[in-house]
Every structure is written in C-alpha cells, then in structure tokens.
Amino acid sequence: MTNVLILGANGQIARQVIAQLKSSKAAMKLTLFLRNADRIKDIAPADSTIIDGDTTDTDALKKAMKGQDVVYANLAGSNIEAQAKDVVSVMDALRIKRLIWISTLGIYDEVPGKFGEWNNKTLGSYIQNYAAAAQVIEHSDLDYTLVRPAWLTNKDEIDYETTEKSEEFKGTEVSRKSVANFVVHLIQEPNLEVKHSVGVNKPNTDGDKPAWY
Numbered sequence: 521m522t523n524v525l526i527l528g529a530n531g532q533i534a535r536q537v538i539a540q541l542k543s544s545k546a547a548m549k550l551t552l553f554l555r556n557a558d559r560i561k562d563i564a565p566a567d568s569t570i571i572d573g574d575t576t577d578t579d580a581l582k583k584a585m586k587g588q589d590v591v592y593a594n595l596a597g598s599n600i601e602a603q604a605k606d607v608v609s610v611m612d613a614l615r616i617k618r619l620i621w622i623s624t625l626g627i628y629d630e631v632p633g634k635f636g637e638w639n640n641k642t643l644g645s646y647i648q649n650y651a652a653a654a655q656v657i658e659h660s661d662l663d664y665t666l667v668r669p670a671w672l673t674n675k676d677e678i679d680y681e682t683t684e685k686s687e688e689f690k691g692t693e694v695s696r697k698s699v700a701n702f703v704v705h706l707i708q709e710p711n712l713e714v715k716h717s718v719g720v721n722k723p724n725t726d727g728d729k730p731a732w733y
Contacts, residue, residue, distance in 0.1 A: 521547045524707055525588040527575055527595055527607070529554040532672075533622060534594035536700030537707075538563055546708050553584045575603045581610045590707055592620040604653035608660045617663040618710050620703055625668045625719060627651035631689040634728040642729075654717065665706055666717035670694040671730040683719040691721030693730045698722065 524541075526534055529552035541548055542565050550568040552560050557572035564570055573580035575595060585591065591611060595603050604621070611619060625631055626639050626647045640647060657664050671693045680698040683690055699720050706712055725731070 521549055522590060522707070522710075523549045523551070523588045524590045524592060525551045525553060525584055527553050527584075527591065527593040529570075529594070530556075530559045531594040531596070531622075532674075533669075533696050533699050533703070534592070535560075535563055536697050537592065537594075537703050538565070540700055540704045541565075541707070544704070544708070548707070551584055551588065553581075575606055578606055578610055581606060582614065585610055585614050585616055588614075588616055590618045590620065590710055591616060592703060592707060594622050598649060600649050601652040601656060604656040608656060608662060611662060612660070619657065619662045619664040620706050621654075621657055621664060621666050622699075622703075623654050623666045623668050623717070624650045625670055625689050627654050627668065628685060628717075630683075630685070630687070630719070635692055635726075636689075638729045658717070663710075663714045665713045665715075667699065667703065667706075668717060668719045669699045670719070670721040670725070671733070672696050672699070673730075673732065679722050680720050681723045683721070685717040687719070689719045689721065691723065691725040692727050693725050693732070694720055694722045 553571045557570045571584050627650050631639050670691050673695050675695040677695050678698050678701045680694050
C-alpha cells in the first residue's frame with residue numbers, strides 16, 4: 521500500500537489525479553489536504569482521509585505528512601515560494617523524500633520564440649514567483665519532480681509529450697487530464713524522473729500563443 525498526500529486537492533489537475541487513481545488498480549491510500557474540505561467530498565475515495573488545512577500551517581502539514589510515501593503538491597498563490605519552503609522543511613523533518621510539484625512553463629526562460637515572449641508578458645510576476653519556488657525545491661535534498669505544464673485546457677483527452685529542463689519547451693497547450701495522467705504515472709512509479717524538471721505539452725501545438733487564446 522502506497523500512502524499518497526495530495527496538497528491542494530481541490531485544484532483542477534488534482535481532481536483529475538484523484539479520479540484517475542480511483543479508477544486504477546494500484547494499492548493507494550490517499551490523504552487529501554485542502555482549505556474548505558467539503559469541496560472534495562464528491563470525488564474523494566471512500567477510504568481516503570480528508571484534512572481541512574493550509575500549507576502555511578506547518579503543524580497541520582506535519583500531521584498530514586506523517587506516514588506518507590509520496591507528496592503531490594498542486595498549490596498556487598503569490599506566496600508559492602513560502603509554501604515550497606514549508607513543504608520542504610516538513611518533509612525533511614519527517615524524512616519523507618518523494619515530492620511531485622506542479623510548477624509552470626517559462627521558469628527557466630526555456631520557452632522559445634514569439635510564444636516565449638507572449639508567455640512572459642502574459643504571466644508576468646507569476647513566472648518569477650514559481651521560479652523562486654522551484655529553486656527552493658531544486659536546492660533541497662528531496663527526490664522531487666517538477667512538472668511544468670503548457671497552457672491548460674479542459675479537453676477530454678490524454679495526449680502529451682515531455683521535455684527536460686535542458687531542452688526548449690515544445691507546444692503551447694496541454695489538457696489537465698494529460699498532466700494528471702503524467703502525475704499518476706509518477707505516483708505509481710516513484711523512481712521515474714527523480715530530480716528532474718519536466719515540461720508537459722500536447723504535440724503539434726506550436727504557435728505564437730495557444731490557439732484558443
């Protein structure tokens with residue numbers, strides 16, 4: 521049995537991850553950590569633990585993290601760097617190693633051409649905040665994977681490719697369902713992409729900006 525803690529469990533990608541884990545045959549015990557916990561009861565597995573909490577509350581984090589094998593963080597906010605520091609600190613204290621962290625494209629200035637220019641202008645300080653959080657994680661001794669999705673859609677499809685930190689980002693968009701599928705693979709096979717930062721995009725979606733924007 522693998523114990524998995526999902527931080528920010530009501531996020532749109534996180535909800536897709538929960539749904540995909542529920543339909544898999546893998547032996548998983550989920551702990552779902554979020555503010556206003558009633559929001560997740562509609563999709564939570566019957567045997568899951570639901571915790572109402574905030575990642576800035578390190579005491580609540582410690583209680584949630586005890587006994588976990590994998591931490592998957594689907595967090596957001598202008599204080600994302602501080603949240604990263606708290607997550608890393610508590611994981612270190614409890615000697616938990618495996619972290620999957622949702623970040624964003626552009627944190628290494630890895631998005632080329634006109635799309636990169638548009639992405640930087642459109643996201644602005646959002647990129648800097650997430651880049652700072654990524655540095656916290658990359659400078660830790662955790663077995664982390666940073667996931668950098670392209671611009672997200674709600675398309676009902678699983679269709680994606682990946683790039684590494686040293687490579688130029690590809691494409692402009694990807695479905696949340698696809699990103700969730702990648703996260704599920706990482707949860708089920710925790711030795712994959714350890715200490716890597718991975719871009720995730722739908723193939724053949726190159727352009728100056730997402731086609732739907």
